[in-house]
Amino acid sequence: MTIQLAKNYGFCFGVKRAIKIAEDNQSASTYGPLIHNSKEIDRLKNDFKVGLTEDFTSFKAGDKAIVRTHGIQKKELQELHKNDINVIDATCPYVTKPQEITQEMSEAGYDVIIFGDEKHPEIKGVKSYATYGARVVTSIEELKAMSLKEKIALVSQTTRKVEDYMEIANYLIPRYKEVRVFNTICNATFENQEAVKDISIISDVMIIIGGKNSSNTKQLFSIAKDNCNSSYHIEDENEIDFTWFKDKQSCGVSAGASTPDWIIQNVLNSIKDKINPKSS
Amino acid sequence: MTIQLAKNYGFCFGVKRAIKIAEDNQSASTYGPLIHNSKEIDRLKNDFKVGLTEDFTSFKAGDKAIVRTHGIQKKELQELHKNDINVIDATCPYVTKPQEITQEMSEAGYDVIIFGDEKHPEIKGVKSYATYGARVVTSIEELKAMSLKEKIALVSQTTRKVEDYMEIANYLIPRYKEVRVFNTICNATFENQEAVKDISIISDVMIIIGGKNSSNTKQLFSIAKDNCNSSYHIEDENEIDFTWFKDKQSCGVSAGASTPDWIIQNVLNSIKDKINPKSS
Numbered sequence: 001m002t003i004q005l006a007k008n009y010g011f012c013f014g015v016k017r018a019i020k021i022a023e024d025n026q027s028a029s030t031y032g033p034l035i036h037n038s039k040e041i042d043r044l045k046n047d048f049k050v051g052l053t054e055d056f057t058s059f060k061a062g063d064k065a066i067v068r069t070h071g072i073q074k075k076e077l078q079e080l081h082k083n084d085i086n087v088i089d090a091t092c093p094y095v096t097k098p099q100e101i102t103q104e105m106s107e108a109g110y111d112v113i114i115f116g117d118e119k120h121p122e123i124k125g126v127k128s129y130a131t132y133g134a135r136v137v138t139s140i141e142e143l144k145a146m147s148l149k150e151k152i153a154l155v156s157q158t159t160r161k162v163e164d165y166m167e168i169a170n171y172l173i174p175r176y177k178e179v180r181v182f183n184t185i186c187n188a189t190f191e192n193q194e195a196v197k198d199i200s201i202i203s204d205v206m207i208i209i210g211g212k213n214s215s216n217t218k219q220l221f222s223i224a225k226d227n228c229n230s231s232y233h234i235e236d237e238n239e240i241d242f243t244w245f246k247d248k249q250s251c252g253v254s255a256g257a258s259t260p261d262w263i264i265q266n267v268l269n270s271i272k273d274k275i276n277p278k279s280s
Numbered sequence: 281m282t283i284q285l286a287k288n289y290g291f292c293f294g295v296k297r298a299i300k301i302a303e304d305n306q307s308a309s310t311y312g313p314l315i316h317n318s319k320e321i322d323r324l325k326n327d328f329k330v331g332l333t334e335d336f337t338s339f340k341a342g343d344k345a346i347v348r349t350h351g352i353q354k355k356e357l358q359e360l361h362k363n364d365i366n367v368i369d370a371t372c373p374y375v376t377k378p379q380e381i382t383q384e385m386s387e388a389g390y391d392v393i394i395f396g397d398e399k400h401p402e403i404k405g406v407k408s409y410a411t412y413g414a415r416v417v418t419s420i421e422e423l424k425a426m427s428l429k430e431k432i433a434l435v436s437q438t439t440r441k442v443e444d445y446m447e448i449a450n451y452l453i454p455r456y457k458e459v460r461v462f463n464t465i466c467n468a469t470f471e472n473q474e475a476v477k478d479i480s481i482i483s484d485v486m487i488i489i490g491g492k493n494s495s496n497t498k499q500l501f502s503i504a505k506d507n508c509n510s511s512y513h514i515e516d517e518n519e520i521d522f523t524w525f526k527d528k529q530s531c532g533v534s535a536g537a538s539t540p541d542w543i544i545q546n547v548l549n550s551i552k553d554k555i556n557p558k559s560s
Contacts, residue, residue, distance in 0.1 A: 162454050173449055173461050174442050174470075180460045181453050190454075 001275050003251045003268065004203070006195035010264055012188030012257035014092025018069045021090045022050045028064035028088060029053050031076075032121060035069050035258040036214035039236060043260075059085045069258075071095045071125035094186040095122055098155045099129045101182050105153035106130040110180065113137060113148075115168050116157025120215055123157055140171045150177040158186040159216035159257070161193060161223065188257055189216050196220045196254045200227035203252030205244055208233045209267050210256025217256030228252070236263050237270035245275050281555050283531045283548065284483070286475035290544055292468030292537035294372025298349045301370045302330045308344035308368060309333050311356075312401060315349050315538040316494035319516060323540075339365045349538075351375045351405035374466040375402055378435045379409045381462050385433035386410040390460065393417060393428075395448050396437025400495055403437055420451045430457040438466040439496035439537070441473060441503065468537055469496050476500045476534045480507035483532030485524055488513045489547050490536025497536030504534070516543050517550035525555050 015035050022034055022044050029051035033041050044050040050066070056076060059065050061084040067077065071091040080087050091099075098114075105112050112134035116123040127134050137143055152172055156165045162185055172179045200206050206224040210217025212235060224231040232244060245251060251271065255264045295315050302314055302324050309331035313321050324330040330346070336356060339345050341364040347357065351371040360367050378394075385392050392414035396403040407414050417423055432452055436445045442465055452459045480486050486504040490497025492515060504511040512524060525531060531551065535544050 166450060166453065169453055169461075170446060170450065173446060173463060176463060178460065178462050180458065181449075182458050183453060183456060 001245055001248055001251055003253060003271055003275075004199060005268075006192070006199045006252065006254035008188070008191040008195040009254040010257065010259050010261060012186065012192075014069050014094055014186070014188075015258050018090035018092070019044070021088060022066060023048050025064055025066060025088055026050065028066050029059070030066040030068055030090075031056060031059070031072060032068045032070075034066060034090060036211040036217075036256075037258040037260065037263075038211065039263060040258070040260045059083065062086065064088055067091050068121065069095065070120070070122040071099060072121070073125055073128035074099075075128060091125075092158070092186075094158050094184070095125070098126045098158065098182070098184040101153070101155050101184065102126050102134055103129040103131060105180065106132045106134060109149075110151050110153035111135070111149040112153050112155070113143070113168070113172070114155050114157070115160060115165050117215060120157065122159075122215070126155065126157075137168065140167060143168070143171055148176065151180075152176050152178065153180045153182065155182045155184045157215065158184055159189050159219060160185055161219050162190060189219070192216070192220060192254065192257065193223055196223045197227065199252040199254065200224040200231065203228055203250045204230060204248040205250075206231040206252045206254075207240075207267065207271070208254055208256070209236070209264055210259040211235060214256045214258050217259070220254055220256060224252075224254070234267070237266045240267070240270060242274050245271070281525055281528055281531055283533065283551055284479060285544075285548075286472070286479045286532065286534035288468070288471040288475040289534040290537065290539050290541060292466065292472075294349050294374055294466070294468075295538050298370035298372070299324070301368060302346060303328050305344055305346060305368055306330065308346050309339070310346040310348055310370075311336060311339070311352060312348045312350075314346060314370060316491040316497075316536075317538040317540065317543075318491065319543060320538070320540045339363065342366065344368055347371050348401065349375065350400070350402040351379060352401070353405055353408035354379075355408060371405075372438070372466075374438050374464070375405070378406045378438065378462070378464040381433070381435050381464065382406050382414055383409040383411060385435075385460065386412045386414060389429075390431050390433035391415070391429040392433050392435070393423070393448070393452070394435055394437070395440060395445050397495060400437065402439075402495070406435065406437075417448065420447060423448070423451055428456065431460075432456050432458065433460045433462065435462045435464045437495065438464055439469050439499060440465055441499050442470060469499070472496070472500060472534065472537065473503055476503045477507065479532035479534065480504040480511065483508055483530045484510060484528040485530075486511040486532045486534075487520075487547065487551070488534055488536070489516070489544055490539040491515060494536045494538050497539070500534055500536060504532075508532070514547070517546045520547070520550060522554050525551070
């Protein structure tokens, strides 16, 4: 069986930047997981003493608080500054963008629609910047039930599928006077998705590596499944079931933007060793 | 054979308004045809002494100049005012809107894309409001050859098909940071198009009545043809070829926004008299 990596996969600019910031700030703590990959979080804890807390009130004046790549809510950020916490901002610049757009559009009188997962920390953060509120949707069905102004601003979670975003835009544009569509899907997401599309079409089995709570990994998995029935989403090599590869000729591999190279290597080595013991 | 009119057809708000303005201003002249229907223009000339000139310089101080429903170019309007011409503005308010948007967006630093026919007077007018220029396109192919800014404002000729406009929007949105889509297709156009879609699906033959140079009539004809092979675009009853109705069970009829009721009635009577001599 051949094993092939997607043309683009794994760590994006924002994640690399955040990890560098964390490594440079030993003994700081992140508020919520820095990225959606628990194994990398463990490495930062073990090798760089970077802590993790979900309890906002645990930060005291002088503490170093790292803001996660997904960003946090506007009020929380203001509170940290107010309490003299030393704030180290690792928010991905591609997430800062929809936050800024949401605030500007809300204040300019637009009805702001955010396409994304209401429960995801990125979207909780983005929504909190809407001075006069915003609606979060994942489907046209939700839009149908809404009464909206004639001027709409549309932003997307950075890790969404562009085709799904376009469905929302296509519903809104013919129905409202002005729809201001901001392309806030990040380039790395776009490139990883395109590459997974390409490789999943020509593979008999697809392995997508990444945190189970990672939005962008879930989108990659969804694209892989669309083109290859035998697609699997794993966090690391321990989750591989080697019967997946029985009678398969070609295996495609990709990984989410928060999946470190060392995990990807472990997965590749594990498959090669078991399936192709003689290959390098 | 049954004969059925589309649910919405014919004169729109802007055309009715312009004709009322012309009738109220006897001895005025329109600069270019008031609407794209030569028979109605003849009626205004014969019954209301409303003249027509294509020569801009023929207007002298004190003359009454009627601005056509499609609007004119910004410089020409300024020139008329400067020369103390008595300007009577019959520009459709739905055309004034894209003119205003084009000026505002051009001055706000957007690359303005106008979806429409560069040679149509409406589009010549709209484009003239782009302080820093605008591009007029009818297809994605033309866009592909263009180098554009990251911020794009998109407006449409008021009489275009919404599906064609969405194709342009769908090309631009994933490729640029912000696409501000203005839904400038007028409601009457939209409703007439929907109605033609509905009736052409259930008709054996379709008759679309309107000026051969009328953009909205051409769009209605195009929609009719998509659903009914035996579709015909005529200006009046003299163009009917009665062999069209041979062995047909149902005839659908619609008319463009610049087609007066009296022409539609003549067409209907003509078909009824020849095909169903006993029907009322």
